Amino acid sequence: MIEAVGLTKRYGAKTAVHNLSFQVRPGTVTGFLGPNGSGKSTTMRMILGLDTPTAGHVTIGGHPFRKLPNAPRQVGALLDAKAVHGGRSARQHLLSLAQLSGIPARRVDEVLGLVGLQDVARKRSKGFSLGMGQRLGIASAMLGDPQVLLFDEPVNGLDPEGILWVRNLMKQLASEGRTVFVSSHLMSEMALTAEHLIVIGRGQLLADMNVKDFIAANSAGFARVRTPDTEPGLAEKLTAALSAAGGQVAPEPDGALRVTGLALPRISDLAHEADVRLWELSPHQASLEEAYMQLTQGAVDYRSAVPPQVPHGAVPPQAIAQPPGMPPQGYAGDPPAGVPGPYAGQPGPFPGAQPQGAPVPGPYGPPPQPQPHPQAQPRPQAPAGPPPAAPADPTQQHSEDAR
Numbered sequence: 001m002i003e004a005v006g007l008t009k010r011y012g013a014k015t016a017v018h019n020l021s022f023q024v025r026p027g028t029v030t031g032f033l034g035p036n037g038s039g040k041s042t043t044m045r046m047i048l049g050l051d052t053p054t055a056g057h058v059t060i061g062g063h064p065f066r067k068l069p070n071a072p073r074q075v076g077a078l079l080d081a082k083a084v085h086g087g088r089s090a091r092q093h094l095l096s097l098a099q100l101s102g103i104p105a106r107r108v109d110e111v112l113g114l115v116g117l118q119d120v121a122r123k124r125s126k127g128f129s130l131g132m133g134q135r136l137g138i139a140s141a142m143l144g145d146p147q148v149l150l151f152d153e154p155v156n157g158l159d160p161e162g163i164l165w166v167r168n169l170m171k172q173l174a175s176e177g178r179t180v181f182v183s184s185h186l187m188s189e190m191a192l193t194a195e196h197l198i199v200i201g202r203g204q205l206l207a208d209m210n211v212k213d214f215i216a217a218n219s220a221g222f223a224r225v226r227t228p229d230t231e232p233g234l235a236e237k238l239t240a241a242l243s244a245a246g247g248q249v250a251p252e253p254d255g256a257l258r259v260t261g262l263a264l265p266r267i268s269d270l271a272h273e274a275d276v277r278l279w280e281l282s283p284h285q286a287s288l289e290e291a292y293m294q295l296t297q298g299a300v301d302y303r304s305a306v307p308p309q310v311p312h313g314a315v316p317p318q319a320i321a322q323p324p325g326m327p328p329q330g331y332a333g334d335p336p337a338g339v340p341g342p343y344a345g346q347p348g349p350f351p352g353a354q355p356q357g358a359p360v361p362g363p364y365g366p367p368p369q370p371q372p373h374p375q376a377q378p379r380p381q382a383p384a385g386p387p388p389a390a391p392a393d394p395t396q397q398h399s400e401d402a403r
């Protein structure tokens, strides 16, 4: 298990990570999400002993990485796939890592086969594509058959077959009882890969919960209702009836109606009372991407000049409070100065965080109201995994000194 407590990292005046506390448990793929510059890589580097926290601490199996007995044999990481000597072949690269950690050469050939690089094993890695580099990085991480694995953007540059392979690999590793912590910007992929999410924005914890709860907590479900196309005027009649009953009704591009604020049975009854036949009445839930965009709206440091639309089914924009010690910054899309965000003035160490264990809104009820957030959600203990065997050398990745 990885455990961070009050983890903080400042680079001069810049606070990259602020008072971050979370646990990454074995037996589950835990996704690590956050906008660009939110502190994911910094957090991963601190976990791997490559950066020293300004305050707080982070441990793996109860020990700081640097004090782990035979750390490289217990923890594997992919931080930067380009951190490879380009003049060496894939096999030479892995062999040198293996030799440093006392891993037999046959394991090198095993992992090359595992990641599908056996045919190019003797080619210089500088000719590798982005996807091949990612596979080599994953091979390095898995070289020691470690119990704890960290992957920073592992599917970056992979083709659809490669993405599917990484997804299955992560799940397989977790099902073996390993701790798998993976960052990604691809929400659709995270929704398929991770069971649990840790979301940060501007270095602060925004959410620590399972994917299903995360979507429910950060988006409102809706109903799609369709009246017969053959009978003009029915949609308007139904809209009037639903609106009078307190529902919010919006047209969908295909002519159906999107209804929030009313439960499905109530919509059905109201349609019946208004003598409106229905061709469709179906429940819908926002996607992880919609929920994520909604949660992190106030915590995005870098965005295009044209801000994205707030997705349908998502809760209203939320402001992420600035942590103490962080310089005031102006962000496109932030609430105007002086307008308190919904979390302003709320107690607790993570003012921008989402509640865990808070009542999850009904799928067709009003959007959820933000709450102060306890920092850890109780999760069932995963079964113990196989003992760690051999190394991957995260210190091959760029270090604090190198930055």
Ligand SMILES: Nc1ncnc2c1ncn2[C@@H]1O[C@H](COP(=O)(O)OP(=O)(O)OP(=O)(O)O)[C@@H](O)[C@H]1O
Residues within 6 Å of the ligand: 011, 014, 015, 016, 034, 035, 036, 037, 038, 039, 040, 041, 042, 043, 403
């Ligand atoms: N060595 C450093 N010196 C100064 N500032 C740094 C250093 N490393 C990171 N930062 C800053 O800390 C913040 C967090 O950076 P970090 O790379 O951890 O974010 P990230 O979430 O991994 O971003 P991305 O998704 O773009 O990879 C950024 O503002 C970054 O510029």
